[in-house]
Amino acid sequence: MQSIEDQIKSCMNMANLAQDISLELRTEEQQIQMQQEWNEDQVKEEKQQLQENIEQSQQQVLNKIWNCPIFNQAAFSKELYRNLCETYDLLNKLHLDAVDLTKRLIAEKDFQPRFFQAIKITFIGILQLEQIGLISHDQDIMSKSINQDYNINVNKKRFNEKAVCILLEFTIIHILSHIKVLFETIEFRREKQELRSLVIYLSKLQTCLEQLPGAAQLDVNDLFCYERGHYRWQGLNSVTQEILLGSREQISKSYGKVAEGLLLANAMISKGSEFNNEAAKNFMQGFGALYYLVAKKDAKLKADHFMAEPNKNLAFKAWNLGESGFLGTLLPLLFPNITYNQKIFIPYLFKRLVEDNILLQYRENKINRIQNDCEECLNTNLPKYQELYTKNKDKIPVRILCHQNLQEINSTGIFQNSLKFIQGQKLFDKIIIHIHGGGFVSMSSRSHQTYTRKWAKNLMVPIFSIDYRKAPENPYPFGLDDCWQAYMFIINYIDRYFNIKPNKVVLVGDSAGGNLVAALTVQIIKSGARIPDGILMAYPALLLDIKQFTPSLLISLNDPLLHHTVLKLCISSYVPQQFDAKLDPLISPSIASDDILSRFPPTRIVLGTNDPLHDESFRLANNLFRLGRDIKITEYKWMPHGFLQFDVIQGMKEACQTVLDTQNIIQSLLTS
Numbered sequence: 253m254q255s256i257e258d259q260i261k262s263c264m265n266m267a268n269l270a271q272d273i274s275l276e277l278r279t280e281e282q283q284i285q286m287q288q289e290w291n292e293d294q295v296k297e298e299k300q301q302l303q304e305n306i307e308q309s310q311q312q313v314l315n316k317i318w319n320c321p322i323f324n325q326a327a328f329s330k331e332l333y334r335n336l337c338e339t340y341d342l343l344n345k346l347h348l349d350a351v352d353l354t355k356r357l358i359a360e361k362d363f364q365p366r367f368f369q370a371i372k373i374t375f376i377g378i379l380q381l382e383q384i385g386l387i388s389h390d391q392d393i394m395s396k397s398i399n400q401d402y403n404i405n406v407n408k409k410r411f412n413e414k415a416v417c418i419l420l421e422f423t424i425i426h427i428l429s430h431i432k433v434l435f436e437t438i439e440f441r442r443e444k445q446e447l448r449s450l451v452i453y454l455s456k457l458q459t460c461l462e463q464l465p466g467a468a469q470l471d472v473n474d475l476f477c478y479e480r481g482h483y484r485w486q487g488l489n490s491v492t493q494e495i496l497l498g499s500r501e502q503i504s505k506s507y508g509k510v511a512e513g514l515l516l517a518n519a520m521i522s523k524g525s526e527f528n529n530e531a532a533k534n535f536m537q538g539f540g541a542l543y544y545l546v547a548k549k550d551a552k553l554k555a556d557h558f559m560a561e562p563n564k565n566l567a568f569k570a571w572n573l574g575e576s577g578f579l580g581t582l583l584p585l586l587f588p589n590i591t592y593n594q595k596i597f598i599p600y601l602f603k604r605l606v607e608d609n610i611l612l613q614y615r616e617n618k619i620n621r622i623q624n625d626c627e628e629c630l631n632t633n634l635p636k637y638q639e640l641y642t643k644n645k646d647k648i649p650v651r652i653l654c655h656q657n658l659q660e661i662n663s664t665g666i667f668q669n670s671l672k673f674i675q676g677q678k679l680f681d682k683i684i685i686h687i688h689g690g691g692f693v694s695m696s697s698r699s700h701q702t703y704t705r706k707w708a709k710n711l712m713v714p715i716f717s718i719d720y721r722k723a724p725e726n727p728y729p730f731g732l733d734d735c736w737q738a739y740m741f742i743i744n745y746i747d748r749y750f751n752i753k754p755n756k757v758v759l760v761g762d763s764a765g766g767n768l769v770a771a772l773t774v775q776i777i778k779s780g781a782r783i784p785d786g787i788l789m790a791y792p793a794l795l796l797d798i799k800q801f802t803p804s805l806l807i808s809l810n811d812p813l814l815h816h817t818v819l820k821l822c823i824s825s826y827v828p829q830q831f832d833a834k835l836d837p838l839i840s841p842s843i844a845s846d847d848i849l850s851r852f853p854p855t856r857i858v859l860g861t862n863d864p865l866h867d868e869s870f871r872l873a874n875n876l877f878r879l880g881r882d883i884k885i886t887e888y889k890w891m892p893h894g895f896l897q898f899d900v901i902q903g904m905k906e907a908c909q910t911v912l913d914t915q916n917i918i919q920s921l922l923t924s
Contacts, residue, residue: 256355263371324388332413335420340381342428347374349435360442366450370431373454376402377461384468387411401462401799406469414477415467415801422806423460427453455560456809459816466801475874476803476867487877488870492885495913497906503890506904507862510892511812513902560817564724564825567818571694583698586900588705592654592714596640596749597647602626602740605733605775610838611830620837620845624780637662640749648734649719650742651697652750653708659751682756682922684708685742685784686717687735687772689763689894691822693723700762703896703911710915713922714752716742720768724825728839731826735772743782758921759787760914762896763865764822766792770841770872777851786854786921788914791893794842794868796823797833802867814864814893842872849875854882854924856917858910860891886913 323340325333350370357363376398383404386392390408431453438446470477478484497503575583603626613619637660643649652658658680684707688700697704697717708715720734739759747753761769766789776783795802798820808816827833837844855876857869869885876883888895888910896914899907 256358259368260351260354260371263368264375323385327388327408329413329417332417332420335417335424336381336384338424339420339428340378342424342432343374343377343381346428346431346435347371347378349432350374353435353438357438357442362444362447363438363442363450366447366454369454370450373458373461377457377464380404380461380464384411384416387468402465404465404468406465410472411468412470412472412474412477415470415474415803416464418803419460419463419467419801419806423457426809427456427460431457452560455817459809459820462799463801463805466799470801475871484874488874488885491873491877491883492887494887494889496889497891497909500890503862503904503906506906507892507898509902510898510904514812562815562817562821564821567821568691568693568825571690571818575694575696575699587701588709590653590655590701590705590708592652592657593705594641594652594658595643596650596652597642597644598640598650598738598741599635599647600733600737601632601634602737603779605729605736605838607729607830610729610836614832614835619835620843620848622778622780622847622851626779626781634745634748637749648738649697650738651717651719653701653704653715653717655709655712658714661749661751678751680714680750680752681754682713683742683746683752683754683758684711684713684715684918684922685739685757685759686715687720687759687761687765687768688717689761689765689790690722691818692727692731692764692767692826693822700897702900703914706911707915707918711919711922714750716746723822727826727828728831732768732771732775732838735768736775739772739776740781756922757782757784758918759784760790760918761788761792762790763894764793764826766790767794767796767841770794771838773852774837774841774844774848777848783851783853786856786924787852788856788858788917788921789869790857790896790914791859791863791865792857792869793865794872795833795840796827797840798823800834804866805864807862807866808864811864811893816864819864842868842875844875846875846879849881850879852876852881854921856884856886856921858886858888858914858917860888860893860895862890863893865893886917 323333323336328336347370350367354364354367354371357367379398380402383398387404387406387408431450434446434450434453438450475484480489498506610619656678686697686700686704688695688697690696690699697719700717704715704717707713716738718735718738720731720738722731743754743757759769759772761767769787769789770792773784773787805816808814808819823833827839831839833839834843837848855873857873859866859869873883873885888906891906891910895904895907895910897907898904899911
């Protein structure tokens with residue numbers, strides 16, 4: 253059997269250094285079973301062998317860790333130099349502590365995998381700082397190559413000091429200092445609470461180390477390397493309206509109510525996952541809900557532990573609790589009344605967005621260029637009236653909401669348009685096309701009716717809400733293709749089925765839906781189709797390259813909704829490996845070329861300052877402003893991600909105003 257020393261060496265083997273850092277959560281039953289299987293004689297034998305070799309092993313580790321170049325103080329600012337040195341010292345100390353704890357607490361079976369995990373993660377951090385040390389001396393860093401996810405491959409002239417400084421300072425204060433205390437506590441108290449906390453902070457440290465290369469390589473002229481008073485911000489400030497809906501404490505307290513519900517959902521799913529039997533799983537989720545409603549502190553720790561290393565299916569299930577089951581039946585009670593609520597099913601009639609064509613555009617360097625290849629409808633066999641209401645897995649579900657009943661036209665030929673006027677029905681010449689959020693993996697038009705119904709009633713305009721296919725079963729470009737097909741059908745053929753002639757079209761989307769609105773606009777412009785008259789994006793995900801650093805991403809390390817691990821899961825689920833989020837504007841709309849952006853319609857963005865996705869919206873806005881486009885931002889001070897959906901009973905009272913504000917923005921786009 254491999255000795256502890258050999259296992260420690262294996263943790264720091266350059267060949268597999270970045271592999272298997274994250275461990276899947278084990279159920280309580282599995283942990284008990286593993287504990288029972290632990291052989292007492294084997295423990296004694298390993299302890300004896302450990303005592304004989306401990307000094308030799310410790311020296312080997314010390315030699316490997318401390319053989320590191322010293323940072324060139326003259327190469328960096330005083331603040332960055334201090335943060336580099338402090339981070340380096342803390343990582344070294346924590347690494348050696350993890351090695352020591354691994355050896356001394358050899359019988360603690362539950363803790364052993366976490367100590368190995370800590371050894372590997374801290375060692376990666378040390379090697380990354382060694383790379384920065386080489387950069388400070390203008391030396392080649394290729395000899396210190398780690399793994400492509402952690403490699404800081406940048407020269408000194410392009411090294412972004414400000415971004416690295418922000419990331420390191422956050423890591424020191426909010427992560428490394430806590431791990432240091434945890435290691436000291438674990439030595440005396442070996443309880444589940446300490447183990448869970450260790451899992452949480454190691455997960456955060458791993459994310460920060462994954463972000464370090466992106467921070468080092470961030471463009472030194474990036475917008476967020478300048479203070480708000482800098483001239484580069486002055487233009488953006490002129491098109492940004494900052495709204496304060498309450499004090500920081502008030503909004504934090506209000507969001508806390510929503511966060512409790514999110515934590516409860518995650519704790520329930522986590523509790524249920526500890527059981528294999530489906531009935532027991534459902535029962536324990538319900539029991540867990542009752543328990544965690546009272547024991548809120550335990551709920552937070554349980555949820556944080558669950559989110560630190562989430563199972564993909566369970567994490568997405570937590571996001572979808574409002575779509576099915578008991579909570580799903582209660583959700584409609586929160587919806588405002590609406591007169592017209594029907595689903596239609598739209599066929600695929602236009603040129604498809606498919607993998608082969610997109611990869612061909614990659615090879616021909618056309619993915620970020622206008623091609624005018626929309627062409628006419630490929631399938632002129634339009635569905636008959638009755639077929640539009642026939643549910644079919646090969647069609648796109650679209651929910652229509654309206655303040656009054658629409659006239660459903662069940663006729664064909666030249667009498668269509670005259671029929672509308674003969675019957676005296678209003679002809680709707682304005683429409684809203686809505687694309688829901690949910691991280692590309694969850695939710696639907698149904699769960700977003702908390703605010704879309706209000707818009708439909710107050711604006712008195714039909715809303716078409718698209719239920720696109722979702723990842724991971726249907727990753728990019730399936731969902732975007734659904735939005736593209738639905739858009740093209742609605743603007744070209746909807747007047748054949750309803751008393752609607754869409755002379756004005758506004759696209760609206762939130763979060764992942766905001767990404768799809770922007771990506772759909774890029775596709776429309778690229779193809780030469782009719783451009784919408786305006787777009788509104790609420791807290792959109794505009795760059796899906798998780799390695800691209802922005803300061804606001806650090807918010808995700810503590811955000812109960814857009815948690816850093818779930819954010820990574822959503823992106824990896826939506827963007828398959830064969831696609832490139834750094835080059836493809838249909839995945840990351842903020843990198844669209846000037847030629848495409850110069851044709852963007854009037855664009856409105858609403859977002860909160862306490863949102864992990866906050867920064868990228870300003871990067872897109874900066875490009876649009878530079879090109880002279882009509883761009884305006886509404887920025888809510890201290891508001892979190894997802895605030896439109898929090899305008900419900902026991903939600904955020906501040907969210908009500910955001911729904912009204914976005915309604916007014918849509919009205920302005922429809923009438924301008």
